[in-house]
Amino acid sequence: MLTSKEWRQLSAEQLETIEGFQQSYPVKVGGLAKAFGLRVLLKPLPAKISGEIRPSTESEAGFDIGVNRFEKNTRQRFTIAHEIGHFLLHSHLIGGGITDTVLYRSRLSNRMEAEANRMAADILMPAKLIRKISSDLKIPLTEEFVDEFAEALQVSVQAMKIRLGV
Template identity: 40%
Template sequence: MPNGPKMSEANVYERIRPLLIKAPVPLEQIARSLGLAVEMSANLEQGISGEIACENGRYKISTASSEHPYRQRFTLAHELGHFALHRSLIGNGLDDNKMYRSDAHIGKYANSEIKLVHERQANAFAAKILMPRELLEAEIAKEKSTLGSSKAPLTKLYRTFQVSPSAMQWRLKNLGLSEQVDMDS
């Protein structure tokens, strides 16, 4: 029952783990496996990167057509984080602006229930599913071996995982893997 009782982050993560086996992770498939509808490249109001809305008990995530595809992927993962972690706070929906803030008073779903701490939690969840530790470590090892180098190129990593360079840099830093990557490449 995808839209039924609240699933914890651990439950959602365990449920989607079988889909986190290859980069880039299939985010739309993940969302649909949780019972969510997805609209990539939606015509959202200016300044809105993404939204999650609930109508008749069904959730739908939309990402802005004005955003780069890698940014859209992060936004989709971020909104999945809200679904997994903050469903009781979503109400009819919430919009996230370009800084991933829900109380921007723009868009259809300004939501003052979602605080900065919730946005940070959704970002952390997004990073965890977009760049799973095991896949990232394996890709770093593969690149180092292929190149015969002590470091993997950042460019190759963010393109493989289809995330922005800054998202990859943050994830590497948070996992303590930065020293294994050439951050200038």
């Protein structure tokens, strides 16, 4: 459960902001977006679209995150974190906007989508919070307890399995 290499691309201020939201679980990802000056909007997006980040004159950072209102809460949380990842890592490439499909594919390269996915996982499931949950709930970091970790962090079981490497 190492932190991804993408963290090295962030400024000290950005890291401090993220870490401030990782003191308790689940990570308040909407609050984190707001702390970066992003506005999060639940929208009726097409079925195969999970989210988007678009230029906006109404948010402090100049971008809005749109999230498909019809998807599960765990999916919406990951989408917000994924779009925050695009903002932090690829803001110079957003241009007129980035729309991500349910497989987190967009006009950006597969490498950039993978970077945003790793950043989202690091934001929502930091190693220190996983260890804290293990301690608080008195459960080991094993596949047997993936559901408990996923529920505590409000992420999907699949995302939690990937994060734990099980």
